[in-house]
Amino acid sequence: MGHPTTENEKYVRLLEILRGYGSAAVAFSGGVDSALLLRAARDALGERCLALTAVMEAVPERDLVDAPALAAALGVRHIEVRPDVLSLPEFVNNPPDRCYHCKKRIFSLLGATAAAEGMAVLAEGSNLDDLGDYRPGLRAIEELHVASPLREAGLTKAEIRAISHELGLPGWNKPSCACLASRFAYGEHIDAERLRAVDEAEQLLRSLGFGQLRVRVHGKLARIELGREELRHMLDPGIAEYVTAQLRRLGFTYVTMDLEGFRSGSMNEMLKE
Numbered sequence: 001m002g003h004p005t006t007e008n009e010k011y012v013r014l015l016e017i018l019r020g021y022g023s024a025a026v027a028f029s030g031g032v033d034s035a036l037l038l039r040a041a042r043d044a045l046g047e048r049c050l051a052l053t054a055v056m057e058a059v060p061e062r063d064l065v066d067a068p069a070l071a072a073a074l075g076v077r078h079i080e081v082r083p084d085v086l087s088l089p090e091f092v093n094n095p096p097d098r099c100y101h102c103k104k105r106i107f108s109l110l111g112a113t114a115a116a117e118g119m120a121v122l123a124e125g126s127n128l129d130d131l132g133d134y135r136p137g138l139r140a141i142e143e144l145h146v147a148s149p150l151r152e153a154g155l156t157k158a159e160i161r162a163i164s165h166e167l168g169l170p171g172w173n174k175p176s177c178a179c180l181a182s183r184f185a186y187g188e189h190i191d192a193e194r195l196r197a198v199d200e201a202e203q204l205l206r207s208l209g210f211g212q213l214r215v216r217v218h219g220k221l222a223r224i225e226l227g228r229e230e231l232r233h234m235l236d237p238g239i240a241e242y243v244t245a246q247l248r249r250l251g252f253t254y255v256t257m258d259l260e261g262f263r264s265g266s267m268n269e270m271l272k273e
Helices: 009-019 032-048 061-074 098-116 128-132 137-143 157-167 192-207 228-234 237-249 266-272
Strands: 024-027 049-054 078-081 121-123 213-218 221-226 254-257
Touching (some): 009 157, 024 098, 049 061, 049 098, 061 078, 098 121, 192 221, 192 237
Parallel strands (some): 024 049, 049 078
Antiparallel strands (some): 213 221
16 A cells, blocks of 8 residues: 555644653554554554454454555554454343443453553544434443544544545444444344344345445345435435335344435434423
Protein backbone atom coordinates (compact mmCIF):
# COMPACT_ATOMS: atom_id res chain seq x y z
CA MET A 1 0.00 0.00 0.00
CA GLY A 2 1.27 3.47 -0.87
CA HIS A 3 1.66 6.12 1.76
CA PRO A 4 -0.33 9.24 0.77
CA THR A 5 -0.40 11.97 3.38
CA THR A 6 -2.89 14.61 4.44
CA GLU A 7 -2.62 18.04 6.03
CA ASN A 8 -6.03 17.72 7.65
CA GLU A 9 -5.78 19.53 11.00
CA LYS A 10 -7.69 16.89 12.93
CA TYR A 11 -5.52 14.10 11.51
CA VAL A 12 -2.42 16.05 12.51
CA ARG A 13 -3.93 16.38 16.00
CA LEU A 14 -4.62 12.63 16.03
CA LEU A 15 -0.97 11.93 15.24
CA GLU A 16 0.10 14.20 18.10
CA ILE A 17 -2.16 12.35 20.53
CA LEU A 18 -0.81 8.97 19.43
CA ARG A 19 2.83 10.08 19.62
CA GLY A 20 2.15 11.10 23.20
CA TYR A 21 1.42 7.46 24.08
CA GLY A 22 4.93 6.27 23.19
CA SER A 23 3.48 2.94 22.04
CA ALA A 24 -0.04 1.68 21.46
CA ALA A 25 -2.14 -1.34 20.62
CA VAL A 26 -5.19 -0.59 18.48
CA ALA A 27 -8.45 -2.51 18.95
CA PHE A 28 -8.83 -3.28 15.27
CA SER A 29 -12.14 -4.55 13.88
CA GLY A 30 -11.38 -3.96 10.21
CA GLY A 31 -14.05 -1.25 9.99
CA VAL A 32 -13.60 2.31 8.76
CA ASP A 33 -12.91 3.93 12.14
CA SER A 34 -10.36 1.46 13.46
CA ALA A 35 -8.66 1.32 10.05
CA LEU A 36 -7.97 5.05 10.15
CA LEU A 37 -6.83 4.77 13.76
CA LEU A 38 -4.41 1.97 12.86
CA ARG A 39 -3.05 3.92 9.89
CA ALA A 40 -2.51 6.94 12.16
CA ALA A 41 -0.84 4.77 14.82
CA ARG A 42 1.55 3.44 12.23
CA ASP A 43 2.26 6.96 10.94
CA ALA A 44 2.83 8.28 14.46
CA LEU A 45 4.54 5.34 16.15
CA GLY A 46 6.08 3.18 13.43
CA GLU A 47 6.91 -0.27 14.81
CA ARG A 48 5.75 0.74 18.30
CA CYS A 49 2.13 -0.07 17.43
CA LEU A 50 0.17 -3.28 17.27
CA ALA A 51 -3.23 -4.34 15.87
CA LEU A 52 -5.45 -6.51 18.09
CA THR A 53 -8.61 -8.13 16.71
CA ALA A 54 -11.29 -9.86 18.78
CA VAL A 55 -12.45 -12.92 16.85
CA MET A 56 -15.94 -13.98 17.88
CA GLU A 57 -19.30 -15.03 16.48
CA ALA A 58 -20.79 -11.55 16.87
CA VAL A 59 -18.34 -10.03 14.36
CA PRO A 60 -19.42 -10.10 10.68
CA GLU A 61 -17.36 -12.59 8.70
CA ARG A 62 -16.26 -9.99 6.14
CA ASP A 63 -14.64 -7.90 8.91
CA LEU A 64 -12.75 -10.92 10.21
CA VAL A 65 -11.37 -11.39 6.68
CA ASP A 66 -10.60 -7.70 6.11
CA ALA A 67 -8.78 -7.07 9.40
CA PRO A 68 -5.64 -9.22 8.94
CA ALA A 69 -5.37 -8.26 5.27
CA LEU A 70 -5.49 -4.53 6.04
CA ALA A 71 -3.06 -4.82 8.96
CA ALA A 72 -0.62 -6.62 6.67
CA ALA A 73 -1.07 -3.96 3.98
CA LEU A 74 -0.25 -1.28 6.55
CA GLY A 75 2.76 -3.24 7.74
CA VAL A 76 1.47 -3.52 11.31
CA ARG A 77 1.88 -6.65 13.43
CA HIS A 78 -1.51 -8.26 14.02
CA ILE A 79 -2.70 -10.53 16.83
CA GLU A 80 -6.10 -12.21 17.11
CA VAL A 81 -7.68 -12.89 20.51
CA ARG A 82 -10.80 -14.90 21.26
CA PRO A 83 -13.03 -13.56 24.04
CA ASP A 84 -15.76 -16.09 24.77
CA VAL A 85 -18.70 -13.69 25.05
CA LEU A 86 -21.22 -16.49 24.46
CA SER A 87 -20.31 -17.81 27.93
CA LEU A 88 -21.66 -14.60 29.48
CA PRO A 89 -25.31 -14.82 30.62
CA GLU A 90 -25.38 -11.00 30.35
CA PHE A 91 -24.63 -11.39 26.64
CA VAL A 92 -26.81 -14.33 25.57
CA ASN A 93 -29.84 -13.07 27.53
CA ASN A 94 -29.46 -9.72 25.75
CA PRO A 95 -30.49 -7.15 28.39
CA PRO A 96 -30.31 -3.43 27.49
CA ASP A 97 -26.80 -3.23 28.98
CA ARG A 98 -25.53 -6.27 27.01
CA CYS A 99 -22.97 -4.13 25.22
CA TYR A 100 -21.41 -3.07 28.53
CA HIS A 101 -20.75 -6.67 29.60
CA CYS A 102 -19.56 -7.68 26.13
CA LYS A 103 -17.14 -4.75 25.84
CA LYS A 104 -15.89 -5.37 29.39
CA ARG A 105 -14.95 -8.95 28.45
CA ILE A 106 -13.40 -7.97 25.11
CA PHE A 107 -11.39 -4.98 26.27
CA SER A 108 -10.16 -6.72 29.42
CA LEU A 109 -8.62 -9.39 27.18
CA LEU A 110 -7.31 -6.84 24.67
CA GLY A 111 -5.82 -4.78 27.49
CA ALA A 112 -4.05 -7.79 28.99
CA THR A 113 -2.68 -8.72 25.56
CA ALA A 114 -1.50 -5.17 24.90
CA ALA A 115 0.30 -5.08 28.25
CA ALA A 116 1.90 -8.48 27.64
CA GLU A 117 3.20 -7.17 24.30
CA GLY A 118 4.76 -4.13 25.99
CA MET A 119 2.30 -1.56 24.65
CA ALA A 120 1.78 1.49 26.89
CA VAL A 121 -1.81 2.20 25.79
CA LEU A 122 -4.79 0.35 24.34
CA ALA A 123 -6.74 2.58 21.94
CA GLU A 124 -10.16 2.04 20.35
CA GLY A 125 -11.93 3.66 17.43
CA SER A 126 -15.15 5.29 18.64
CA ASN A 127 -15.79 8.70 17.08
CA LEU A 128 -17.58 11.88 18.11
CA ASP A 129 -20.90 10.74 16.60
CA ASP A 130 -20.96 7.70 18.89
CA LEU A 131 -21.76 9.96 21.83
CA GLY A 132 -25.19 10.74 20.39
CA ASP A 133 -26.80 7.31 20.92
CA TYR A 134 -27.37 4.88 23.79
CA ARG A 135 -24.02 3.05 23.95
CA PRO A 136 -23.43 1.32 27.29
CA GLY A 137 -20.22 -0.17 25.86
CA LEU A 138 -18.57 3.23 26.17
CA ARG A 139 -18.90 2.93 29.94
CA ALA A 140 -16.80 -0.25 29.92
CA ILE A 141 -14.19 1.47 27.77
CA GLU A 142 -13.96 4.34 30.25
CA GLU A 143 -13.80 2.02 33.29
CA LEU A 144 -10.89 0.10 31.73
CA HIS A 145 -9.07 3.33 30.83
CA VAL A 146 -9.00 2.54 27.12
CA ALA A 147 -8.00 5.57 25.03
CA SER A 148 -10.37 6.97 22.39
CA PRO A 149 -8.06 9.16 20.25
CA LEU A 150 -10.51 9.69 17.38
CA ARG A 151 -12.97 11.26 19.81
CA GLU A 152 -10.22 13.22 21.52
CA ALA A 153 -9.19 14.63 18.13
CA GLY A 154 -12.83 15.65 17.51
CA LEU A 155 -13.36 13.41 14.47
CA THR A 156 -16.86 12.64 13.18
CA LYS A 157 -17.76 9.66 10.97
CA ALA A 158 -17.98 11.85 7.87
CA GLU A 159 -14.54 13.32 8.56
CA ILE A 160 -13.07 9.86 9.15
CA ARG A 161 -14.37 8.72 5.76
CA ALA A 162 -13.06 11.84 4.02
CA ILE A 163 -9.57 11.53 5.54
CA SER A 164 -9.49 7.78 4.83
CA HIS A 165 -10.34 8.51 1.19
CA GLU A 166 -7.62 11.14 1.00
CA LEU A 167 -5.12 8.68 2.47
CA GLY A 168 -6.12 5.97 0.00
CA LEU A 169 -7.33 3.54 2.66
CA PRO A 170 -9.33 0.67 1.15
CA GLY A 171 -12.88 0.48 2.46
CA TRP A 172 -13.13 4.22 3.21
CA ASN A 173 -16.73 4.07 1.95
CA LYS A 174 -17.49 0.68 3.50
CA PRO A 175 -20.95 0.69 5.11
CA SER A 176 -20.79 0.82 8.90
CA CYS A 177 -21.39 -2.60 10.38
CA ALA A 178 -21.84 -2.84 14.14
CA CYS A 179 -21.66 -5.98 16.25
CA LEU A 180 -24.21 -8.57 15.06
CA ALA A 181 -25.69 -8.75 18.56
CA SER A 182 -27.09 -5.26 17.97
CA ARG A 183 -29.54 -6.80 15.47
CA PHE A 184 -31.54 -8.55 18.19
CA ALA A 185 -34.43 -6.98 20.08
CA TYR A 186 -33.55 -6.65 23.77
CA GLY A 187 -34.55 -9.81 25.62
CA GLU A 188 -34.11 -12.01 22.53
CA HIS A 189 -31.82 -14.97 23.21
CA ILE A 190 -28.53 -14.77 21.29
CA ASP A 191 -26.53 -17.82 20.26
CA ALA A 192 -23.97 -18.72 17.59
CA GLU A 193 -26.55 -20.16 15.19
CA ARG A 194 -28.74 -17.05 15.26
CA LEU A 195 -25.72 -14.77 14.82
CA ARG A 196 -24.65 -16.78 11.76
CA ALA A 197 -28.17 -16.51 10.33
CA VAL A 198 -28.11 -12.71 10.62
CA ASP A 199 -24.63 -12.50 9.09
CA GLU A 200 -25.65 -14.73 6.16
CA ALA A 201 -28.85 -12.75 5.62
CA GLU A 202 -26.92 -9.46 5.46
CA GLN A 203 -24.26 -10.97 3.19
CA LEU A 204 -27.05 -12.12 0.87
CA LEU A 205 -28.50 -8.60 0.67
CA ARG A 206 -25.07 -7.12 -0.07
CA SER A 207 -24.56 -9.67 -2.83
CA LEU A 208 -27.75 -8.27 -4.42
CA GLY A 209 -26.27 -4.78 -4.48
CA PHE A 210 -27.79 -3.29 -1.32
CA GLY A 211 -25.44 -0.99 0.60
CA GLN A 212 -26.18 0.33 4.10
CA LEU A 213 -28.48 -2.23 5.72
CA ARG A 214 -29.44 -4.20 8.79
CA VAL A 215 -31.44 -7.39 9.36
CA ARG A 216 -33.10 -6.93 12.75
CA VAL A 217 -34.44 -9.94 14.65
CA HIS A 218 -37.76 -10.05 16.51
CA GLY A 219 -38.37 -13.71 17.34
CA LYS A 220 -38.96 -15.49 14.02
CA LEU A 221 -39.45 -12.18 12.21
CA ALA A 222 -36.65 -10.55 10.22
CA ARG A 223 -37.06 -6.78 9.80
CA ILE A 224 -34.91 -5.48 6.95
CA GLU A 225 -33.65 -1.89 7.10
CA LEU A 226 -32.28 -0.41 3.86
CA GLY A 227 -31.19 3.03 2.75
CA ARG A 228 -34.23 5.07 1.68
CA GLU A 229 -33.03 5.16 -1.94
CA GLU A 230 -32.92 1.34 -2.02
CA LEU A 231 -36.39 0.56 -0.70
CA ARG A 232 -37.91 0.56 -4.19
CA HIS A 233 -35.35 -2.01 -5.41
CA MET A 234 -36.47 -4.45 -2.73
CA LEU A 235 -40.06 -4.15 -3.98
CA ASP A 236 -39.11 -5.76 -7.30
CA PRO A 237 -41.16 -9.00 -7.22
CA GLY A 238 -38.24 -11.20 -8.20
CA ILE A 239 -35.95 -9.69 -5.56
CA ALA A 240 -38.60 -9.78 -2.83
CA GLU A 241 -39.50 -13.41 -3.49
CA TYR A 242 -35.86 -14.50 -3.61
CA VAL A 243 -34.93 -12.67 -0.40
CA THR A 244 -37.97 -14.05 1.41
CA ALA A 245 -37.17 -17.61 0.35
CA GLN A 246 -33.52 -17.33 1.38
CA LEU A 247 -34.28 -15.79 4.78
CA ARG A 248 -36.85 -18.49 5.45
CA ARG A 249 -34.13 -21.02 4.67
CA LEU A 250 -32.06 -19.34 7.39
CA GLY A 251 -34.84 -19.91 9.93
CA PHE A 252 -37.01 -16.79 9.72
CA THR A 253 -40.76 -17.40 9.41
CA TYR A 254 -41.67 -13.80 8.51
CA VAL A 255 -39.66 -11.32 6.42
CA THR A 256 -40.60 -7.64 6.52
CA MET A 257 -39.15 -4.35 5.28
CA ASP A 258 -38.98 -1.32 7.59
CA LEU A 259 -40.53 1.65 5.76
CA GLU A 260 -38.43 4.11 7.79
CA GLY A 261 -35.32 2.64 6.24
CA PHE A 262 -31.88 2.17 7.78
CA ARG A 263 -31.04 3.98 11.01
CA SER A 264 -28.22 3.19 13.36
CA GLY A 265 -29.26 1.94 16.79
CA SER A 266 -32.93 1.46 15.90
CA MET A 267 -33.30 -1.24 18.56
CA ASN A 268 -32.77 1.48 21.16
CA GLU A 269 -36.14 2.94 20.18
CA MET A 270 -37.63 0.16 22.32
CA LEU A 271 -36.05 1.74 25.39
CA LYS A 272 -37.92 5.01 24.84
CA GLU A 273 -41.37 3.45 24.97
